[in-house]
Amino acid sequence: MSHRILVSETLAEEGLAILREAAELDARDAIERPELIAAIRRCHGLIVRSGTRVDRELIESAPLLRVIGRAGAGVDNIDLDAASERGIIVLNTAGGNTVSAAELAVGLLLSLSRHLAAANASLRSGEWNRSAFIGAELRGKTAGIIGLGLVGAAVARRLQAMEMRTIAFDPFVSEERARSVGTALAPLTELLAEADVVTLHSSASPDAPPLLGDAELSAIKPGALLVNTARGRLIDESALLDALDSGRLAGAALDVFAAEPAHENPLVQHPLVLATPHLGASTQEAQERVAVEIATETLKVLSGRPSQAAVNTPLIDPESLEAVGPYLSVAEMCGRLATQLASGQWRDIMISYRGEIASHDVTPLKASVVAGLLAPISDEHVNLVNINNVIAHRGWRIVERKSPDAEPYTSSITVELRTSAGQTSLMGTLEHGRAAVVEINSFHVHIAASLPRPGRALDHLHLLVLRNEDRPGRIGEVGMALGKLEVNIAAMDVGFSPDDPGEKSLMALTISRALTPEEAAVIASIDGIEEVAQAQM
Numbered sequence: 001m002s003h004r005i006l007v008s009e010t011l012a013e014e015g016l017a018i019l020r021e022a023a024e025l026d027a028r029d030a031i032e033r034p035e036l037i038a039a040i041r042r043c044h045g046l047i048v049r050s051g052t053r054v055d056r057e058l059i060e061s062a063p064l065l066r067v068i069g070r071a072g073a074g075v076d077n078i079d080l081d082a083a084s085e086r087g088i089i090v091l092n093t094a095g096g097n098t099v100s101a102a103e104l105a106v107g108l109l110l111s112l113s114r115h116l117a118a119a120n121a122s123l124r125s126g127e128w129n130r131s132a133f134i135g136a137e138l139r140g141k142t143a144g145i146i147g148l149g150l151v152g153a154a155v156a157r158r159l160q161a162m163e164m165r166t167i168a169f170d171p172f173v174s175e176e177r178a179r180s181v182g183t184a185l186a187p188l189t190e191l192l193a194e195a196d197v198v199t200l201h202s203s204a205s206p207d208a209p210p211l212l213g214d215a216e217l218s219a220i221k222p223g224a225l226l227v228n229t230a231r232g233r234l235i236d237e238s239a240l241l242d243a244l245d246s247g248r249l250a251g252a253a254l255d256v257f258a259a260e261p262a263h264e265n266p267l268v269q270h271p272l273v274l275a276t277p278h279l280g281a282s283t284q285e286a287q288e289r290v291a292v293e294i295a296t297e298t299l300k301v302l303s304g305r306p307s308q309a310a311v312n313t314p315l316i317d318p319e320s321l322e323a324v325g326p327y328l329s330v331a332e333m334c335g336r337l338a339t340q341l342a343s344g345q346w347r348d349i350m351i352s353y354r355g356e357i358a359s360h361d362v363t364p365l366k367a368s369v370v371a372g373l374l375a376p377i378s379d380e381h382v383n384l385v386n387i388n389n390v391i392a393h394r395g396w397r398i399v400e401r402k403s404p405d406a407e408p409y410t411s412s413i414t415v416e417l418r419t420s421a422g423q424t425s426l427m428g429t430l431e432h433g434r435a436a437v438v439e440i441n442s443f444h445v446h447i448a449a450s451l452p453r454p455g456r457a458l459d460h461l462h463l464l465v466l467r468n469e470d471r472p473g474r475i476g477e478v479g480m481a482l483g484k485l486e487v488n489i490a491a492m493d494v495g496f497s498p499d500d501p502g503e504k505s506l507m508a509l510t511i512s513r514a515l516t517p518e519e520a521a522v523i524a525s526i527d528g529i530e531e532v533a534q535a536q537m
Contacts, residue, residue: 008031089312143164226240327430345421
């Protein structure tokens with residue numbers, strides 16, 4: 001049977017040609033919502049860009065639909081949950097824009113350092129003022145790269161070819177990965193203090209605060225240049241305005257903004273800003289590459305083959321689902337908390353499966369651990385198909401162990417994250433069908449996942465973890481301090497380590513909101529409190 005594929009937005013002819021050869025193609029440059037709903041009813045595949053909203057209503061209108069392809073990186077316009085519930089694979093082309101995005105960043109940097117846009121505007125207005133546009137060479141300067149993923153690494157290689165020294169901040173890639181692209185890793189504060197140029201290529205979860213706020217931009221090397229072709233929300237735009245107005249920054253080149261289109265954004269009109277309208281993927285080559293890739297991967301799925309471009313989790317076979325499926329939330333929870341509670345540069349990850357689940361294929365659990373590790377720091381999607389690529393791109397070393405003994409639990413999962421600052425481990429299990437963490441760094445605790453309340457969305461828990469001397473009065477002092485900060489305690493557990501009984505204890509408190517850095521410092525100042533960490537579940 002011939003597969004029918006609907007392309008709802010403009011796609012390069014190179015991709016359309018591939019689809020025409022293998023399927024019945026309905027290609028539109030644009031389509032109104034009523035026509036889209038009518039057309040999708042007979043389709044097995046749908047290919048979109050950013051302008052088509054693929055929501056639950058549309059998905060439920062497509063009984064034959066098996067694959068949705070996004071010609072681009074983001075999938076914010078696609079309801080992944082609705083697609084996954086139907087067993088529909090969602091694809092994207094995350095790497096198709098790498099070269100174009102990297103070249104844009106380098107081009108913006110060159111233009112910024114030599115005032116090319118301003119000089120061009122001056123000449124067009126009838127002036128010939130060479131002395132007003134004295135620039136600076138990049139050779140011999142230090143470039144600080146924030147985010148050493150595909151695009152960050154590509155930028156590093158290009159700047160090195162221009163005889164620049166590169167350093168990078170990315171706690172979530174290995175030192176081996178950085179060395180492979182000729183770049184040293186550095187803490188963010190050190191990078192900002194040393195770099196003559198700071199260029200951003202980091203991903204971020206939607207709820208994450210700006211990576212560069214007032215404190216970071218105030219600490220940046222005086223006279224530095226800033227380039228952002230990644231995500232607008234990585235920078236506090238108000239703080240950026242202040243840094244430009246004060247002269248701390250010599251200039252900024254921005255291709256992305258917190259809200260787009262950025263017509264009303266004062267940064268666009270600032271004399272020290274070079275602004276472009278989100279052009280990272282806007283090259284002929286990128287458009288062709290993306291079109292060919294999404295067409296090829298869509299046809300793979302329709303022919304029953306796996307695709308490395310999948311962004312949602314494929315269905316698990318019934319036997320595996322029955323055994324390990326209930327523990328997917330446990331694995332994700334342990335990974336999510338490990339990322340937030342750990343500090344330092346990542347090195348190794350160890351996952352231990354104990355009990356009944358150890359006798360089954362644990363690949364879905366590994367994928368859930370990795371998804372959890374990434375969730376607080378990235379909007380990257382992880383599944384059974386692309387997990388090895390995700391791990392390889394970040395240079396992670398993951399060791400897995402299995403043991404039939406999980407006493408006193410039927411099954412348990414332990415995630416141990418080793419970094420330059422030490423190691424952080426969490427053990428999780430199921431309790432009455434609910435994911436729970438029962439051990440943090442060998443301290444026995446009990447932290448249960450939140451359950452949705454009737455008529456309300458799932459509550460997000462804020463976790464406060466304190467390591468302290470085991471002395472009378474600590475619990476009361478912490479409670480009083482939180483009370484003064486008007487922070488409610490929903491639950492609390494005190495754990496002790498069998499390796500060090502009677503000396504240290506660990507308090508795990510579920511609180512009503514996250515603490516600010518200043519508030520966390522108040523808790524840390526309590527006598528006997530040795531470590532303060534926070535996480536959101």
